[in-house]
Amino acid sequence: MNTIKGAQIGDQIDTLEAFRSDLEETRFAFHKLLGEISSEDLFKPSLNPAWTIAEVLYHMSMAPRNLPSDVWMIRHLKWVPKIPPGPFNRLNIILARRGARNGTKESILEA
Secondary structure, three states, rough: OOOOOOOOOHHHHHHHHHHHHHHHHHHHHHHHHHHOHHHHHHEEEOOOOOOEEEHHHHHHHHHHHHHHHHHHHHHHHOOOOOHHHHHHHHHHHHHHHHHHHHOOHHHHOOO
């Protein structure tokens, strides 16, 4: 069997398919969760009172959207920039709040 950098191609295909399956399962669960929340609940505080439910949901959608660029950087540049935790956390907060500011269930799903 052909190998790529020491791993068998069949093993890589199995891993890729498992990864795709996990992503699809996660996407389905996220859509189901969002479907169970009323539009009025989106702007109520979450269990972390510093964040609304809409902000948490938008934040949850951010990592999968960034995954393609992360994979590209790893494959082509062989690294991913590491932002210090303080600025990284502040950036996450700003982006989540901005993205959820006028959010609806539809806009969160679209994101």
